Every structure is written in C-alpha cells, then in structure tokens.
Amino acid sequence: MRTVTGRRAAATLGALAITCALSVPTTAFAKDPGGSQFDVEGDNQQDGGKTLESRIVYRGSTGGSSGKRSGGFTPVGDWAPPACWYEPKWTPAEFAKEFEKEWDIPHASGVGEAHSLAEEHYKNGEPYKDFNKSETGKGLWWDAVRDPDREASGDPAAFACDTATFWVENGETPTVKNAVTPEILAQLAYGRIRVPDTEVTLAPRDVTKVNLPTWAWLDKATFKDVSVTASLDVAGLAISATTNAKPVSLTLDPGTGDAVTYPSSGECRLNDDNSIGEPYAKGKAAKTPPCGIKYLRSSGDGTYKLRATITWAVTWTGTGTAGGDLPDGTFGTTQDITVQEIQSVNRDR
Known part of the structure; x- marks a missing residue:
C-alpha cells in the first residue's frame, strides 16, 4: 500500500x-x-x-430449537463490532x-x-x-x-x-x-449473530405465591451454539472467519428487590448436559431449586417483570491459523410474573 x-x-x-x-x-x-x-x-x-x-x-x-430469530446480543463491556x-x-x-x-x-x-x-x-x-x-x-x-x-x-x-x-x-x-482481515471479518460476523428468545420454564408458571420457591430451567435442546461466517472473495484476496457463540449461563433478575434468587448471584451456569437449572417434579416442593426465585412480597394488582438473560461465550476462527476470543454477549427477554399472598382459612372447632 x-x-x-x-x-x-x-x-x-x-x-x-x-x-x-x-x-x-x-x-x-x-x-x-x-x-x-x-x-x-x-x-x-x-x-x-x-x-x-x-x-x-x-x-x-440462528440457533435454538424453535427457529426464531430475536436479535443480536449486547457485548459485555464497552467493546462493539466495527x-x-x-x-x-x-x-x-x-x-x-x-x-x-x-x-x-x-x-x-x-x-x-x-x-x-x-x-x-x-x-x-x-x-x-x-x-x-x-x-x-x-x-x-x-x-x-x-x-x-x-x-x-x-x-x-x-x-x-x-x-x-x-x-x-x-x-x-x-x-x-479496520482494513478487512480475518479478525475484522470475525468482528463483523459477531454483529450479525442472531439469538433466540430467552423464555425460561417456570414452576409454578406465571402465577406464584409469596415465599414459595419458583423453579426455573432451560432444557438442553432449547439453546445451542450459534455461528456466522463472514467471507470475502475478491481477485487477489480470499479470506473468511467464523464467529461462534456458546450459551454458558442464565441470569435471573426478579424485577423487584423483594425477592431472593437461587443461587444468590442470580446466575445459573450451564450443566454438563447443556441444560440450565433443573425441572420441577412432584416431590421436590420442600427442596431448594438449583436455579430459581422466591418472591417476598405480593405483586398486588400488577405483575413483576422477570428478566431472563443468557450469556454467550464468543470465539472465532479464520483463514490460516487465525483465531481467538471475542467479548461475551448477552441477550434477554422479560416475562410477567404474578405473585399472590398465601390465603389461610381459620375454622372454629
């Protein structure tokens, strides 16, 4: 040049x-x-x-089992694709x-x-x-x-x-x-990754009770790796890069300070089988969920906005031996949760 x-x-x-x-x-x-x-x-x-x-x-x-494409995730930190x-x-x-x-x-x-x-x-x-x-x-x-x-x-x-x-x-x-190289292509591919909605399965679902642990989980088939390949093939120059995003954790934000999360950090890590959390089943009512929420106050006539955010670890490989890590990405959606007081009835004997 x-x-x-x-x-x-x-x-x-x-x-x-x-x-x-x-x-x-x-x-x-x-x-x-x-x-x-x-x-x-x-x-x-x-x-x-x-x-x-x-x-x-x-x-x-686009990733995910439903075929839905919701949008690009947000890079962690102040980094952004070119x-x-x-x-x-x-x-x-x-x-x-x-x-x-x-x-x-x-x-x-x-x-x-x-x-x-x-x-x-x-x-x-x-x-x-x-x-x-x-x-x-x-x-x-x-x-x-x-x-x-x-x-x-x-x-x-x-x-x-x-x-x-x-x-x-x-x-x-x-x-x-910012002249195109495999790394720049990988960064551009990062900006075009689309990930699915993050709607977790809850038990109880949508309506829960004060002080009752609510179990949250994502099936292993719900979230899969997502990848986008960017390539440029022009006379004298043929390069490409593939950027891959892998789901690694689910973070729950109850939508109110009157709640506790399980674990206390609110971050549920990916299990060995690529699932997150544990499905609720009969007989687990007395147990603490590995991933979930307990609301301490009623939502009254309204609802709480539960936000579920997936964190994706991002890596890339490119033409030749090029490759490395890119900043994690996050993408989340909200669900309306109604929290009711537990009603008790006193009977005279």
Missing part, C-alpha cells in the same frame, strides 16, 4: 474530497424466511442515487469509470479545486498515474464501508473511516485501521 506524506498533503486533501463524493459502500441484510438457517449476502442499496455495495457475504445459523471498515472495491478500470462518473459535475458547483487535487492524486501521477491501470491484476483499490444501521442512527463510529481510497497490492495486508 502506498501512502502520502509531506509535500503530498494537498493531494491527500483532494483524495479525501473524492472519498466523500464517490459512492459510500455499506452492507445489506437478506431477510430470514423463518427457518433456523439463513444466508446474509453482500448486497446493493440505493441512497441518493448512488449504488452502495459491500462484497462481504454472511452465512450462518461501525465502518475498508475492503477491496475496484479494479483500476472500475475505479477510473467510477471517478469520471462521480466527478462529471460543473466546476462552478464549488468543488473544482478538490476535483483538480483528486485528479493529481489518482490520475496525473501524484502519486498514482491513470488510476494505476499499469498495475491491473496486481492489486485493487480499497474504500470505506459503513454499517447502514449505525450510520442511520448517527453513530459517530460509522463516520470514523475517513482514509481516502487507497491501493493495495495482492497479498499485502493494509496497515489502515
């Missing part, structure tokens, strides 16, 4: 200008028809007349065509100087000549891509990739932050 410093500063400003004027690539998501398997393809979108495109392809499983990144975009001829199309505007529009600087940078040898056509087949032009959802929400991180379109030779790894 060639970089520009010192006396090239003016040309770099022009390059930055063309980055804003050229199409801004993003990604798109294919709709899941409802099955437990889904493909998410790199796609084209239209925004203000410009074609937006990412060449990354996503494939994976909101923008760089990937190979154009051959020299394609870039030349895109350049000429996007800059086919009158200089009176106020961008004439930026246009001239960009031409010097990419076309007239300062430092590139004729869009590097003499290097055709030896590399590609790379450009920035933004996550469409985070761009639409105004997330500043989506606008952090402001490096101008740059040339990368085949087999070379760009030093620009």
Whole structure:
C-alpha cells in the first residue's frame, strides 16, 4: 500500500474530497424466511442515487430449537463490532469509470479545486498515474464501508473511516485501521449473530405465591451454539472467519428487590448436559431449586417483570491459523410474573 506524506498533503486533501463524493459502500441484510438457517449476502442499496455495495457475504445459523430469530446480543463491556471498515472495491478500470462518473459535475458547483487535487492524486501521477491501470491484476483499490444501521442512527463510529481510497497490492495486508482481515471479518460476523428468545420454564408458571420457591430451567435442546461466517472473495484476496457463540449461563433478575434468587448471584451456569437449572417434579416442593426465585412480597394488582438473560461465550476462527476470543454477549427477554399472598382459612372447632 502506498501512502502520502509531506509535500503530498494537498493531494491527500483532494483524495479525501473524492472519498466523500464517490459512492459510500455499506452492507445489506437478506431477510430470514423463518427457518433456523439463513444466508446474509453482500448486497446493493440505493441512497441518493448512488449504488452502495459491500462484497462481504454472511452465512450462518440462528440457533435454538424453535427457529426464531430475536436479535443480536449486547457485548459485555464497552467493546462493539466495527461501525465502518475498508475492503477491496475496484479494479483500476472500475475505479477510473467510477471517478469520471462521480466527478462529471460543473466546476462552478464549488468543488473544482478538490476535483483538480483528486485528479493529481489518482490520475496525473501524484502519486498514482491513470488510476494505476499499469498495475491491473496486481492489486485493487480499497474504500470505506459503513454499517447502514449505525450510520442511520448517527453513530459517530460509522463516520470514523475517513482514509481516502487507497491501493493495495495482492497479498499485502493494509496497515489502515479496520482494513478487512480475518479478525475484522470475525468482528463483523459477531454483529450479525442472531439469538433466540430467552423464555425460561417456570414452576409454578406465571402465577406464584409469596415465599414459595419458583423453579426455573432451560432444557438442553432449547439453546445451542450459534455461528456466522463472514467471507470475502475478491481477485487477489480470499479470506473468511467464523464467529461462534456458546450459551454458558442464565441470569435471573426478579424485577423487584423483594425477592431472593437461587443461587444468590442470580446466575445459573450451564450443566454438563447443556441444560440450565433443573425441572420441577412432584416431590421436590420442600427442596431448594438449583436455579430459581422466591418472591417476598405480593405483586398486588400488577405483575413483576422477570428478566431472563443468557450469556454467550464468543470465539472465532479464520483463514490460516487465525483465531481467538471475542467479548461475551448477552441477550434477554422479560416475562410477567404474578405473585399472590398465601390465603389461610381459620375454622372454629
């Protein structure tokens, strides 16, 4: 990759200008028809007349036995998948065509100087000549891509990739932050993992009594590993990464301070058979549940919002020997729980 410093500063400003004027690539998501398997393809979108495109392809499983896809989990801590990144975009001829199309505007529009600087940078040898056509087949032009959802929400991180379109030779790894590598692909796949609802089985179900332990559990078939593979296969570059999420624990939040949890931390770890907790059965009424809640006060005319959150341990593997851990993810849902006072009746003898 060639970089520009010192006396090239003016040309770099022009390059930055063309980055804003050229199409801004993003990604798109294919709709899941409802099955437990889904493909998410790199796609084209239209925004203000410009074609937006990412060449990354996503494939994976929604996980869970029901085939439901509820949403992406939340990373633990302040980490987040990249909101923008760089990937190979154009051959020299394609870039030349895109350049000429996007800059086919009158200089009176106020961008004439930026246009001239960009031409010097990419076309007239300062430092590139004729869009590097003499290097055709030896590399590609790379450009920035933004996550469409985070761009639409105004997330500043989506606008952090402001490096101008740059040339990368085949087999070379760009030093620009967030340029696509197996690890970046793994992080992008992390953001596209979808996990099922976290509705635990309760006994008693929905309606319980004050000071009566409520058992909570998840069957081993309810939650399974979830994985998404992100791949990029462009001339001179073929890389991929698979990000896998494994359920490891269930955390119960009773929705009120007037309750105790079992265990006291509220976190029920995965059993050896991949189940969580223990199903209630006749004869266990006097026992303490390994995973559950005891409410100490009635919910009155309303309900408590029991929140059940699954923690997922996330790892990844990629092209070559690459691999490692990514931050845990959490995803939870709420259930309405009615807690009633135990009524007693005194009879005269």
